[in-house]
Amino acid sequence: MIHSRGMIRAVRRCLPAWARAGRPLRSAAAAPNWAEFGRSLTEQAAGHRDEEDLFHDPELAILDEALDYVEEHGWTRAAISAGAQKLGYPPLSHGMFEKGDFALVRHAMRRATEAMASQLEAMPLEAMTGDERIIAGVRARLEHLAPFVSSGSWAKAMALGALPQHALDTSTELGVTVDELWYLAGDRSADASWYSRRGLLLGVFASTELYMLSDTSEGFSDTWEFLRRRVADVSLLGSRAGSAGDVAAAFGSGLSSLAGGAFSLARPFVEAQKGHHSEAVHSALGSLGSVAELFREAVADAAAGRAPGTSASRRTADEPAEAASGAGAAGGAQGEAAAPSDDARKRDSAPAGEGTGDEAGASDGAAADRA
Amino acid sequence: MVGGVFHSVADRYDLMNDFMSGTLHRLWKDEFVSMLGPVESPDPSDPVRYLDMAGGTGDISFRIAEALRSRSGKPVAAEIVVSDINPSMLGVGEQRARSKGLLDGRGLPAMSFVEADAEALPFESDTFDSYTIAFGIRNVTHVDRALAEAFRVLRPGGRFMCLEFSRVRNPVLAAAYDAYSFNVIPAVGQAVTGDRDSYQYLVESIRQFPNQEAFKGMIEDAGFVSARSRDMTFGVVAIHSGFKPMED
Numbered sequence: 194m195i196h197s198r199g200m201i202r203a204v205r206r207c208l209p210a211w212a213r214a215g216r217p218l219r220s221a222a223a224a225p226n227w228a229e230f231g232r233s234l235t236e237q238a239a240g241h242r243d244e245e246d247l248f249h250d251p252e253l254a255i256l257d258e259a260l261d262y263v264e265e266h267g268w269t270r271a272a273i274s275a276g277a278q279k280l281g282y283p284p285l286s287h288g289m290f291e292k293g294d295f296a297l298v299r300h301a302m303r304r305a306t307e308a309m310a311s312q313l314e315a316m317p318l319e320a321m322t323g324d325e326r327i328i329a330g331v332r333a334r335l336e337h338l339a340p341f342v343s344s345g346s347w348a349k350a351m352a353l354g355a356l357p358q359h360a361l362d363t364s365t366e367l368g369v370t371v372d373e374l375w376y377l378a379g380d381r382s383a384d385a386s387w388y389s390r391r392g393l394l395l396g397v398f399a400s401t402e403l404y405m406l407s408d409t410s411e412g413f414s415d416t417w418e419f420l421r422r423r424v425a426d427v428s429l430l431g432s433r434a435g436s437a438g439d440v441a442a443a444f445g446s447g448l449s450s451l452a453g454g455a456f457s458l459a460r461p462f463v464e465a466q467k468g469h470h471s472e473a474v475h476s477a478l479g480s481l482g483s484v485a486e487l488f489r490e491a492v493a494d495a496a497a498g499r500a501p502g503t504s505a506s507r508r509t510a511d512e513p514a515e516a517a518s519g520a521g522a523a524g525g526a527q528g529e530a531a532a533p534s535d536d537a538r539k540r541d542s543a544p545a546g547e548g549t550g551d552e553a554g555a556s557d558g559a560a561a562d563r564a
Numbered sequence: 565m566v567g568g569v570f571h572s573v574a575d576r577y578d579l580m581n582d583f584m585s586g587t588l589h590r591l592w593k594d595e596f597v598s599m600l601g602p603v604e605s606p607d608p609s610d611p612v613r614y615l616d617m618a619g620g621t622g623d624i625s626f627r628i629a630e631a632l633r634s635r636s637g638k639p640v641a642a643e644i645v646v647s648d649i650n651p652s653m654l655g656v657g658e659q660r661a662r663s664k665g666l667l668d669g670r671g672l673p674a675m676s677f678v679e680a681d682a683e684a685l686p687f688e689s690d691t692f693d694s695y696t697i698a699f700g701i702r703n704v705t706h707v708d709r710a711l712a713e714a715f716r717v718l719r720p721g722g723r724f725m726c727l728e729f730s731r732v733r734n735p736v737l738a739a740a741y742d743a744y745s746f747n748v749i750p751a752v753g754q755a756v757t758g759d760r761d762s763y764q765y766l767v768e769s770i771r772q773f774p775n776q777e778a779f780k781g782m783i784e785d786a787g788f789v790s791a792r793s794r795d796m797t798f799g800v801v802a803i804h805s806g807f808k809p810m811e812d
Binding site (some may be wrong): 232270 | 721723
């Protein structure tokens with residue numbers, strides 16, 4: 194599997210803080226890793242990146258190389274193939290990437306999110322307000338893709354990402370991006386606002402990305418102005434949003450505007466894709482299958498009296514990771530216990546669910562002991 | 565046996581495929597070639613070489629050729645070799661290629677037709693970038709020998725891909741599929757080609773062929789890595805893929 198370790202980390206980062214805190218505390222009991230305690234996610238991720246030594250991962254190296262060929266070949270397997278051949282791999286080795294051309298789009302999104310995180314880390318965050326950090330982050334993320342936006346190829350990438358068979362992966366990547374942003378901006382919320390904040394920021398991010406696609410101003414200055422106004426709107430709203438309806442609306446409008454906007458901007462490209470209708474049909478059937486699988490697991494969980502997403506098949510052996518935000522996490526765990534049904538439902542709709550109220554409660558105790 | 569069966573149906577092979585699968589076989593083949601993702605070589609002196617085994621009527625090789633067709637008409641640095649054990653299927657394929665204008669060469673990969681037994685290929689080792697076999701490996705007597713030959717002729721890093729009938733995993737759908745296979749297909753075969761036995765053989769051979777996991781195991785036993793399979797239409801067919809390891 195491509196990026197399997199990265200995926201685990203990415204999925205974990207989409208979890209609310211209480212769930213993230215719960216896991217390392219448990220594994221810490223077996224193998225304490227105090228060096229990690231209290232470090233931010235990005236610090237840890239940077240550490241892990243060094244350990245993995247990405248330059249020796251041929252799949253990542255091929256995709257990095259392939260980004261140079263997007264201008265020439267588009268977001269296609271031809272570009273991946275060109276990248277692979279540049280590195281001395283055979284022409285058809287692009288077949289190693291199960292997602293085909295989308296693997297390249299996803300890779301570009303990952304690299305942009307990484308660039309955003311490292312750029313933000315280098316900034317004097319303490320001296321900046323929350324809004325300023327958000328603006329800087331979104332801007333860093335989008336600027337990383339600016340060359341593709343200017344050449345018009347990013348609209349095509351977004352259209353690819355909005356196809357039904359890739360929508361799940363795309364929303365996961367966007368989830369990682371907004372989560373990382375909020376985290377770096379200093380958000381340690383563990384209550385329902387965890388969802389509303391991420392939903393709202395997704396809306397901001399999506400609308401700004403769309404605005405940027407058609408922005409012809411010098412250095413995208415109109416886009417940054419647009420971004421500033423959107424963030425100002427949201428900080429006004431963010432202090433009040435809290436009901437499930439607001440959150441759902443924010444998530445919904447973010448995703449649907451992304452999909453609709455990208456499709457209309459890239460219509461000629463989508464037309465050309467129609468030749469691949471069979472692939473779309475089969476993949477759509479495939480994703481229906483995986484949705485059905487998730488649903489089946491959720492039902493099984495409910496029947497067994499567990500919280501959703503805790504069945505054995507979804508547990509992943511995990512690397513030691515952050516145990517920060519202990520107090521916030523503890524508060525969240527209690528809130529979670531108070532209203533289990535409501536939160537459980539929301540957690541179901543989050544990219545992935547892990548850890549139960551009980552476990553979080555247990556780690557709550559552990560955190561209190563340590564404190 | 566196989567020779568006899570396919571001699572008698574070669575001409576109406578396509579028509580019969582459409583009848584039996586409700587034209588789904590076209591989608592399966594489109595998807596198969598799309599997964600292969602044909603590319604040409606940047607170096608004209610070292611073309612990408614595609615071997616389509618049991619590809620007599622050209623269903624796969626024509627799709628590869630079309631995927632590689634250059635709009636500008638400049639030469640394509642790729643070569644397709646179509647092989648089949650059955651000369652009459654190969655003859656039908658060559659004729660169709662000619663009538664479709666795929667043998668003109670301009671803006672198209674070079675294409676050749678070679679009669680060959682999948683268990684003893686008349687090709688040198690390490691000479692092909694891909695080996696495809698669509699609805700063919702089921703009819704080979706010793707599948708393991710065919711896989712070993714595929715492994716031998718592929719270059720390191722080359723890709724083995726196979727499209728084949730497989731197992732429907734859902735029991736309800738499987739029952740419906742069985743009823744259709746044993747009752748409808750031989751009858752349609754009788755009506756269209758006047759040859760019931762060939763189609764009786766077809767549905768029986770499908771049941772005898774190893775399922776997804778077993779065949780994946782055989783691919784790995786032959787030495788291929790990154791072996792995987794993907795079901796289409798609930799497992800009526802599956803695409804299997806594996807790579808010959810790179811030399812270290």
